[in-house]
Ligand SMILES: Nc1ncnc2c1ncn2[C@@H]1O[C@H](COP(=O)(O)OP(=O)(O)OP(=O)(O)O)[C@@H](O)[C@H]1O
């Protein structure tokens with residue numbers, strides 16, 4: 001059904017172009033560029049949340065904690081232990097992958113709300129360790145002087161704009177993985193688990209193993225985002241592992257669209273933009289943002305990207321129904337889900 | 346030849362003997378029916394065979410291999426598929442996507458194949474589509490492929506659940522009340538579908554309350570009551586068995602159509 005010029009494709013191209021062109025059009029506004037780069041590191045982690053929540057249907061609230069592990073592995077290795085950035089990032093990725101897999105063994109014995117509560121406790125423990133283990137993590141003094149990635153040739157990652165494009169490469173990678181997973185049997189497996197574990201089991205899906213792999217993949221992306229975040233910020237503290245961060249990411253994905261390919265990036269940048277816009281309100285910004293987000297979730301429960309997909313799908317099926325099978329009554333559910341299942345971007 | 350051999354199988358739920366010391370041989374290429382009043386333990390027996398429940402006693406052998414207590418993802422891989430008494434589907438997905446999900450167990454490509462779009466992955470996706478379409482044609486619902494599963498008529502939904510099970514390429518298909526809630530006319534269509542499935546080389550285990558359907562389809566019948574076997578044999582033998590008649594007359598009147 002996806003033709004070369006399908007609205008989804010055009011949407012993807014537009015988002016990609018906007019991300020590529022953003023630093024150029026900002027004319028050297030360092031602050032905005034920094035916000036964008038930090039946003040991109042969050043968005044990578046949000047793609048992780050999308051795998052476990054959007055595709056597999058498990059609400060993991062340990063996500064900020066795993067982001068924090070990535071932040072602190074890179075932060076501490078490149079400063080106290082004088083490692084180079086790249087091997088530190090590799091350790092962060094492996095640590096969050098293994099950590100996620102092992103944690104998943106225990107966490108996935110619980111279901112639904114218990115899983116959410118369990119992972120929230122897990123996230124909180126990670127936060128406590130980071131914010132209290134003074135001799136290793138420096139607790140509230142944080143870590144400063146985190147190294148930039150080592151460049152090669154003329155590529156110098158201490159240039160903010162170069163760093164931005166580096167993070168963007170990883171972000172596009174995360175989006176592509178989501179796209180590939182959604183289109184493949186693996187995506188079908190995860191969605192099957194989300195829809196009905198019993199039915200998934202009856203068609204031969206190893207529910208436990210797949211949930212665990214999805215959970216590990218999600219924490220790995222959190223660790224990757226965290227490791228990049230540490231390098232972008234240079235200075236990091238325990239708030240980079242906090243439960244607040246988990247809920248911010250949850251908000252990003254709900255606004256963007258659960259389970260979609262573009263939702264994480266669209267939601268992250270949009271909400272961050274709103275955060276910045278209402279920055280002057282300081283702590284009160286949630287008074288304004290809260291209602292905006294509630295309204296969004298009420299009117300577009302599938303998120304912005306989900307809403308657009310649904311809209312496109314409906315127009316398309318109306319057209320298709322007009323020409324192909326005039327006999328069959330128009331059905332909204334059909335419209336939603338052609339896009340939802342097959343080509344939601 | 347015996348495809349599935351059950352010996353002394355039992356399942357207790359905190360004191361309740363849902364299935365109690367049951368023996369059963371399911372012959373390859375035949376239709377074996379399991380009947381009995383409500384709560385007799387028919388669905389529990391299917392759940393034990395498919396690995397959804399772990400038996401408290403007894404053994405299950407499939408193709409001469411011990412599969413007792415094996416988890417469902419492995420029994421399906423070995424060739425046992427089942428449908429549920431209350432039709433279960435991936436409701437917000439299209440009919441085709443539902444049936445494609447049945448291909449998961451026969452797919453070998455990994456996340457990496459999907460990300461890198463390897464030839465193996467593309468070959469497999471094409472094969473899966475062909476097999477899923479074949480299952481839809483076979484069950485006579487190819488015309489509904491792009492409809493959302495929850496929005497198609499009940500009869501079609503029941504056919505989708507069978508197509509989904511067939512897509513896993515089973516050798517043994519366990520159907521739990523496939524005709525429940527269907528009209529007389531639709532039931533005839535389902536009986537024909539079950540015959541087609543067997544003609545295609547798949548062995549069928551059938552739980553069904555409609556006696557007319559069971560009597561005309563089954564090669565062998567096992568009658569359960571309170572988890573225990575009360576009779577087993579050919580339809581003719583079962584029809585005249587005094588214990589069976591008594592069990593059914595003692596049960597709810599809804600269940601006795603044509604039993605005696
Ligand atoms: N998971 C369970 N936990 C406890 N008891 C159960 C469970 N599953 C079934 N039972 C009980 O086991 C007995 C057999 O149930 P089962 O569903 O196998 O009957 P059935 O023969 O399929 O009946 P029906 O014709 O109504 O479908 C019933 O008494 C039922 O209440």
Ligand SMILES: [Mg+2]
Nearest residue numbers: 387388389430
């Ligand atoms: Mg039953």
